[in-house]
Amino acid sequence: MNAMLETPELPAVFDGVKLAAVAAVLYVIVRCLNLKSPTAPPDLYFQDSGLSRFLLKSCPLLTKEYIPPLIWGKSGHIQTALYGKMGRVRSPHPYGHRKFITMSDGATSTFDLFEPLAEHCVGDDITMVICPGIANHSEKQYIRTFVDYAQKNGYRCAVLNHLGALPNIELTSPRMFTYGCTWEFGAMVNYIKKTYPQTQLVVVGFSLGGNIVCKYLGETQANQEKVLCCVSVCQGYSALRAQETFMQWDQCRRFYNFLMADNMKKIILSHRQALFGDHVKKPQSLEDTDLSRLYTATSLMQIDDNVMRKFHGYSSLKEYYEEESCMRYLHRIYVPLMLVNAADDPLVHESLLTIPKSLSEKRENVMFVLPLHGGHLGFFEGSVLFPEPLTWMDKLVVEYANAICQWERNKSQCSDTEQVEADLE
Numbered sequence: 001m002n003a004m005l006e007t008p009e010l011p012a013v014f015d016g017v018k019l020a021a022v023a024a025v026l027y028v029i030v031r032c033l034n035l036k037s038p039t040a041p042p043d044l045y046f047q048d049s050g051l052s053r054f055l056l057k058s059c060p061l062l063t064k065e066y067i068p069p070l071i072w073g074k075s076g077h078i079q080t081a082l083y084g085k086m087g088r089v090r091s092p093h094p095y096g097h098r099k100f101i102t103m104s105d106g107a108t109s110t111f112d113l114f115e116p117l118a119e120h121c122v123g124d125d126i127t128m129v130i131c132p133g134i135a136n137h138s139e140k141q142y143i144r145t146f147v148d149y150a151q152k153n154g155y156r157c158a159v160l161n162h163l164g165a166l167p168n169i170e171l172t173s174p175r176m177f178t179y180g181c182t183w184e185f186g187a188m189v190n191y192i193k194k195t196y197p198q199t200q201l202v203v204v205g206f207s208l209g210g211n212i213v214c215k216y217l218g219e220t221q222a223n224q225e226k227v228l229c230c231v232s233v234c235q236g237y238s239a240l241r242a243q244e245t246f247m248q249w250d251q252c253r254r255f256y257n258f259l260m261a262d263n264m265k266k267i268i269l270s271h272r273q274a275l276f277g278d279h280v281k282k283p284q285s286l287e288d289t290d291l292s293r294l295y296t297a298t299s300l301m302q303i304d305d306n307v308m309r310k311f312h313g314y315s316s317l318k319e320y321y322e323e324e325s326c327m328r329y330l331h332r333i334y335v336p337l338m339l340v341n342a343a344d345d346p347l348v349h350e351s352l353l354t355i356p357k358s359l360s361e362k363r364e365n366v367m368f369v370l371p372l373h374g375g376h377l378g379f380f381e382g383s384v385l386f387p388e389p390l391t392w393m394d395k396l397v398v399e400y401a402n403a404i405c406q407w408e409r410n411k412s413q414c415s416d417t418e419q420v421e422a423d424l425e
Contacts, residue, residue: 033071033072033074033075033078034074034075034076034344034373035074037074037372037373038372039065039066039067039068039372039373040065040066040372041062041063041064041065041066041371042062042066042369042370042371042372043343043369043370043371044056044062044367044368044369044370045356045357045360045361045367045368045370046360046366046367046368047360047361047363047364049364051336051364051365051407052364052367054403054407055367055400055403055407058399058402058403058406058407059396059399059400059403060399061392061395061396061399062369062396066371066372066373066374066379066381066392067381068373068374068379068380068381068382069380069381069382069383069384069385069386069387070382070383070384070385071384071385072385073373073380073381073382073387074344074372074373075344075375076251076342076344076345076346076373076374076375076376076378077251077252077346077375078375078378079342079344079373079374079375079376079378079379079380080256080345080346080347080375080376080377080378081375082378082380082387083142083375083376083377083378084376086141087140087141087142087144087145088141088142088144088145088389088391089386089387089388089389090389091141091142091144091145091389092144092145092148092389093144094114094144094147094148094151094157095114096112096113096114096115096138096147096157096159097112097113098110098111098112098113099111099112099113099188099191101184101187101188101191102172103173103183103184103187105173105175106172106173107163107171107172107173107175107184108169108171108172108173109160109161109163109183109184109187109188110161110166110169111138111158111159111160111161111184111188111191112138112158112159112161113156113157113158114147114151114156114157114158114159115151115156116151116154116155116156117151117152117154118151118152118153118154119154120153120154120155120405121153121154121402121405121406122402122405122406122409124200124405124409125156125196125198125199125200126154126155126156126199126200126201126202126228126401126405127155127156127157127158127192127196127199127200127201127202128150128155128156128157128158128201128202128203128204128401129158129160129185129188129189129192129201129202129203129204129213130143130146130147130157130158130159130160130204130205130206130209131160131185131204131205131206131209131210131212131213132159132160132162132206132207132209133206133207133208133209133234133377134162134207134208134260134264135162135165135177135263135264135267136162136165136206136209137159137160137161137162137165137166138159138160138161139166142206142377142391143159143206145389145390145391145394146393146394146397147159149390149394149395149398150397150398153398153402155202155398155401156196156199158188158191158192160184160185160188160209162176162177162184163175163176163177163184164176164177164267164268164271165177165267167270170271170274171271171274171275172274173274174274174275174276174311175275175311176267176268176271176275176311178308178309178311178312178324179208179211179239179304179308179320179321179324179325180211180212180215180239180323180324180325180326181212181311181312181324182212182215182216182219185212185213185216186216186223189201189216189223193225193226199226200226200227200228200405200408201226201227201228202227202228202229202230202231202401202404202405203216203217203227203229203230203231204230204231204232204233204397205230205231205232205233205235206233206234206377207233207234207235207376207377208235209235210232210233210234210235210326210339211232211235211236211237211239211324211325211326212326213230213232214230214232214235214326214329214330214333214337215324215325215326215329217230217329217332217333217335218326218328218329218330218331218332218333219329219332221332221334224333224334224335227335228335228336228401228404228405228408229335229336229337229338229400229401229404230333230335230336230337230338231337231338231340231397231400231401232337232338232339232340233340233341233377233393233397234340234341234342234345234347234348234376234377235326235339235341235348236347236348236349236352237325237326237327237330237352237355237356238321238325238327238352238355239320239321239324239325240318240321240322240325241351241352242348242349242352243301243317243321245349245351245352246299246300246301247299247301248349250349251346251349252346253346253347253349254299256346256347257299257300257301258298258299260300261297261298261299261300261302261303264300264303265294265295265297265303268294268303268307269294272291275307276290276291290306290307290310293306294306294307301317304317304320304321305317305320308320327355330355330359330366331359331362331363333365333366334365335365336365336367336404336407337363337365337366337367338366338367338368338369338400339356339359339360339366339367339368339369340368340369340370340393340396341353341356341368341369341370342370342371342372342373342374342375342376342378342379343370343371343372343373344372344373344374344375345374345375345376346375346376347376348376353370356368369396371392374392374393377393378391379391379392379393379394380392
């Protein structure tokens with residue numbers, strides 16, 4: 001009789017275990033997807049000035065909430081993984097012309113040129129010169145999506161194809177793109193200036209491309225001629241500081257490091273004959289043993305130390321990272337500069353964000369934009385599950401560029417009015 005009375009307790013205990021298991025799974029999901037994180041406008045760092053006040057008025061995205069897809073959009077890892085795996089959803093196919101430039105060392109640089117599909121909002125001829133992320137080029141989906149949107153807003157777009165990144169373009173010298181080499185980007189900019197002497201430039205860089213464009217502008221004052229503004233998205237600012245964080249397992253950075261290193265190895269090895277062949281006049285410091293070390297490399301730092309720094313004759317990895325990082329050039333940029341990072345970017349450690357924060361506190365031309373979410377070059381938008389084809393990042397860059405163009409137009413009109421009044425007096 002007692003046994004019969006006790007049997008109903010067994011299913012209750014079993015249900016309790018199931019309930020606990022479900023609760024544990026839900027807890028893990030909530031933590032991993034960061035579902036409790038709020039949506040909010042991006043944090044902005046800038047000095048109060050006429051330009052910053054104009055930007056806040058003219059760029060609604062700077063003061064509106066960035067709302068990522070509800071289910072997964074608050075996870076920087078998922079945003080980054082979606083960008084890395086599929087780039088964008090329903091990506092368009094803008095039509096452009098490929099241009100070839102022979103460099104002084106025999107390298108063949110390429111970029112793709114896309115003409116505007118509408119008149120610009122201020123009626124001027126504006127060209128966006130765009131530098132993609134590491135090992136990327138104009139055929140990447142996130143680049144195609146951005147270019148299509150910029151074209152429809154009246155911008156001509158020139159997109160650099162990193163040296164060695166396009167699988168169907170052979171290297172013609174024993175050198176490929178590196179972390180901070182600005183030669184190919186500079187050649188593209190010079191081509192645009194010469195071919196379209198009336199055009200003004202908006203400089204845009206994504207990830208590694210952000211480092212290159214900022215370094216290029218800061219290298220010499222002449223590089224800033226005809227430049228209206230610059231936008232850098234998701235760069236790390238200092239490779240020397242970043243290398244230590246990239247070896248940490250926090251936020252899975254060591255795993256991302258391995259994946260990017262593996263991709264770089266594949267690209268380098270696809271050009272092994274041009275870089276390491278017997279007939280090639282290699283840099284003196286580049287030896288055959290470096291190729292064997294490349295096979296066993298598991299981090300970008302090992303690849304940079306054994307191969308990449310030697311393309312430009314750096315004696316050590318420290319020297320390479322110090323010289324090739326844009327951090328030492330940022331204070332020499334005088335055109336309006338917007339630096340964008342995501343607080344949950346798993347590739348860019350939060351300690352690196354002190355660099356743009358500090359810069360924005362000292363320079364009136366700099367605005368640092370830091371949304372809570374977005375991952376690394378993700379910034380997807382959407383309601384619940386499925387993302388929109390156009391991202392918050394795409395819209396922000398074009399909105400900022402439009403505002404700067406309007407700001408410059410207003411300044412020139414004011415100058416003309418003042419000149420007329422002076423002549424009348």
